[in-house]
Amino acid sequence: MWDHSGRRYLDFSSQRVTLNIGHQHPSIVQARIEQVGSLATVAPSTVNLARGEAKKRIVDRAPAQVNEVFFTNGGAIENAMRMARMHTGRDKVPSAYLSHHFNTGAAVVATGDWRRIPNEFAPAHVHFIGPFLYRSEFWATTPEQDGEGAFRHFERMIQSEGPPSIAAVLLESVPGTAGILIPSSGYLAGVQALFDRYGVLLILDEAMEGTRWRWRRSLQRSMRWRTRASSGTRR
Ligand SMILES: Cc1ncc(COP(=O)(O)O)c(C=O)c1O
Numbered sequence: 001m002w003d004h005s006g007r008r009y010l011d012f013s014s015q016r017v018t019l020n021i022g023h024q025h026p027s028i029v030q031a032r033i034e035q036v037g038s039l040a041t042v043a044p045s046t047v048n049l050a051r052g053e054a055k056k057r058i059v060d061r062a063p064a065q066v067n068e069v070f071f072t073n074g075g076a077i078e079n080a081m082r083m084a085r086m087h088t089g090r091d092k093v094p095s096a097y098l099s100h101h102f103n104t105g106a107a108v109v110a111t112g113d114w115r116r117i118p119n120e121f122a123p124a125h126v127h128f129i130g131p132f133l134y135r136s137e138f139w140a141t142t143p144e145q146d147g148e149g150a151f152r153h154f155e156r157m158i159q160s161e162g163p164p165s166i167a168a169v170l171l172e173s174v175p176g177t178a179g180i181l182i183p184s185s186g187y188l189a190g191v192q193a194l195f196d197r198y199g200v201l202l203i204l205d206e207a208m209e210g211t212r213w214r215w216r217r218s219l220q221r222s223m224r225w226r227t228r229a230s231s232g233t234r235r
Contacts, residue, residue: 001023011023016208017176017208035050044071044072044073051071054069054071055069055071070083074104075102075104075107076102076205076207077101077102077104077106077107077110077170077203077205077207078102078104078105078106078107080168080170080203080205081093081106081107081110081167081168081170081203082106084167084168084201084203085167087167087201088167088168088200088201090164090165090166090167091165091167092126092161092165092166092167093106093110093125093166093167093168093169093170093203094125094126094127094128094157094158094161094166094169094170095110095111095112095125095126095127095128095169095170095171096112096127096128096129096130096171096172096175097112097113097127097128097129097130098112098113098129098130098132098175098178098179098181099111099112099113099130099170099171099172099175099178099205100112100113100115100172100175100176100177100178101170101172101205102207103115103119105119105121105122106122109121109122109125110125110170112127112178113177113178126157126161128153128154128157129150129153130150130154130171130175130181130183130187131143131146131147131149131150131181131183131184131187132146132179132181133146136149137149137150137153138150138152138153143183143184144184144186146183146184146187147183147184147185147186147187147190148184148186148187150183150187151186151187151190151191154190154191154194155194158194158198158200163198163199163200166198166200167200167201168200168201168202168203169191169195169200169201169202169203170203170205171191171202171203171204171205172204172205172206172208172209173188173204173206173209174208174209176207176208176209177208
């Protein structure tokens with residue numbers, strides 16, 4: 001990349017992880033030309049081939065229970081929080097301090113980092129502390145200890161807030177803009193199990209993290225396990 005003064009940059013963050021296969025990659029350029037040639041734009045509420053194909057590919061790669069896709073042109077987390085509140089009739093959507101969920105009204109309040117502060121028009125929002133070994137809040141020296149401490153804190157947060165008041169918990173499986181904070185797999189597995197136990201929904205904000213293989217595999221494994229468990233089959 002270069003700027004107006006000719007200064008050159010190596011874009012290691014791929015803008016906002018939106019250009020992971022490179023700037024102006026020929027296959028992306030070609031696909032865009034073809035799309036614009038057949039259907040340049042269309043209202044979000046319409047059915048069309050590109051959206052149908054995108055849905056099919058997402059569902060094919062997602063865990064078995066995921067078979068609906070809601071496309072937005074922005075406001076993914078805003079919409080997810082609304083859906084959870086409408087579906088459950090509950091208000092609270094706790095989220096982590098080390099998180100970023102974007103700039104729309106409810107999503108920026110859910111965001112844990114400093115960008116929330118000047119926009120905090122819903123000050124009762126509940127935040128919790130997630131695992132982060134480098135600055136562990138749980139006196140941990142290993143990822144497992146940190147995950148264990150964070151998991152206990154997470155469960156106490158749900159109990160203390162009261163599950164009947166919690167619509168959903170909002171989580172980046174691996175926070176992105178707060179730093180690439182990879183939790184121990186024990187933390188994620190433990191946290192997932194709590195959603196069934198306490199009857200609250202889980203919103204996974206995968207805007208930056210969506211393709212990380214290890215988490216997807218662990219989610220798929222755990223969902224398979226839960227399906228077996230609820231159909232009475234023992235592992
Ligand atoms: C973690 C995370 N969540 C959500 C968003 C924003 O999603 P949307 O554009 O759908 O509001 C971003 C955008 O940068 C993001 O990084």
